[in-house]
Amino acid sequence: MLWADLLVLLPAAPHHLAAFPFAALFHHLCASGRLTPTARYIFLLAGGCLLAGTALGSYAVLLLIPAAGSVLVLLSVSPARVHTSVFTLQMSWQTLCHLGLGSQELDPQDARPAVALSALMLLTQKATSLALDIHEGVVQLQRGQGLLRQALPLCSYLLFFPALLGGPLCSFGRFRAQAESRGAAPRPLRADLWTLETTHRLAVFSRTWNKSTSRWLRRLVFQRCPAHPLLATFAFSAWWHGLRPGQLFGFLCWAVMLEADYCLHPFLSARAASWAAQLLYRGTTWVFTQLLVAYIMVAVETESFSKLCLLWASCDSILPLSYCLALLLLLVKKPKQN
Structure with a gap:
């Protein structure tokens, strides 16, 4: 198999490889204690936005709009209704994107629409999982702080660059614990x-x-x-x-x-x-x-x-x-x- 054929099968692979040095840099800065929790959230969020723009181009809008909408819902809706609201928002937007892109004659050589839909599906996983955590009382949002201070961890969780285009679902509780602890590193994944x-x-x-x-x-x-x-x-x-x-x-x-x-x-x-x-x-x-x-x-x-x-x-x-x-x-x- 040629390298070009492999890139067709794994269209997001070059972007994962390009993001690897930044992930290693982030791990080094966290392990050395040079990043505060707020700086970690900003680093992860900025890396995610940069990766989305680089990998998806204009299709990054399909990802950023529901992410922002889900954060607003999470901060404004009561825990009793937050899961239903986020689920409806995410699945409605994702269905519209599937139908809209599926009805167009797209360039078969352009992998960005497929990568955008894949990233959107992962975003739906994270947003609905977080909303269900809040609904069941597993996660307590820190009320009484400024809007930006409350929104930063949520935005960072939904768009952090190591798992933006692929990877297993990470709970918000585990994400926040690793982002706020000193020298945190993710647990190794076992091969099933x-x-x-x-x-x-x-x-x-x-x-x-x-x-x-x-x-x-x-x-x-x-x-x-x-x-x-x-x-x-x-x-x-x-x-x-x-x-x-x-x-x-x-x-x-x-x-x-x-x-x-x-x-x-x-x-x-x-x-x-x-x-x-x-x-x-x-x-x-x-x-x-x-x-x-x-x-x-x-x-x-x-x-x-x-x-x-x-x-x-x-x-x-x-x-x-x-x-x-x-x-x-x-x-x-x-x-x-x-």
């Missing part, structure tokens, strides 16, 4: 790679792959939905990703495959009594899990309805359909066993 490649359970793969987003969706939707939380979680995930035909089909297919996974594995493992049967069961389901993940990823990345129909009519759909059939049979049989 071994689990992803060896698990024979689609449910384990789903929880492990992108753990911070999985926890965010569980907290935001799954734990708050009174009926069919799994289906609601994946439907919202499709909305969050842009609601293109492939995304809608792929995430709903993922939800159905997970339901089948929860029913099918207890049924199979209970009947695999011997060592050889267990080996066959785990090996076969590992292959099935890898094939299902590949099928879902292809569906999610399919942008046109015609290509999605071709995928559905192909032999690749045999395994997902088999899982659906197994789910129906197990659900019908379950009341008789009880």
Whole structure:
């Protein structure tokens, strides 16, 4: 693969590399105690604004407007209503951006719209997570101070440059603790790679792959939905990703495959009594899990309805359909066993 091909697959990679020296400088200044907490917030915020302008150009407006709007809502709305208000603002703006950019004929060589949408999705994660923290009393905003003094940590959290274009979700409490403590450094991230490649359970793969987003969706939707939380979680995930035909089909297919996974594995493992049967069961389901993940990823990345129909009519759909059939049979049989 050529370097140019790699940059097409990872359009934000050059900007991450360019920001690395500034992140190292920030870490050095914090460790040496040369930056006050206020200076740290300003450094992180200024770096984020500079990175947004450099990486996104005029598309940076799509990121700065909702960030400013969310900060105003966080400071002006009561904790009882702040989560609903921020959620409505962020998802409405993000949906408009998805629809607006999707309806235009953009230059396929210009990666800025895709990077801007990705950064906007991360901003929605941070803003709604912070609003939920305030709503549940986990985070207490320091009232009685000047508006700029209150807004600075919030703006810095939403736009700090190390995680502006990518990275796992960091809670506001952890961000503030690291920004205000002396010599703070982020905890190292563990690679969940071994689990992803060896698990024979689609449910384990789903929880492990992108753990911070999985926890965010569980907290935001799954734990708050009174009926069919799994289906609601994946439907919202499709909305969050842009609601293109492939995304809608792929995430709903993922939800159905997970339901089948929860029913099918207890049924199979209970009947695999011997060592050889267990080996066959785990090996076969590992292959099935890898094939299902590949099928879902292809569906999610399919942008046109015609290509999605071709995928559905192909032999690749045999395994997902088999899982659906197994789910129906197990659900019908379950009341008789009880």
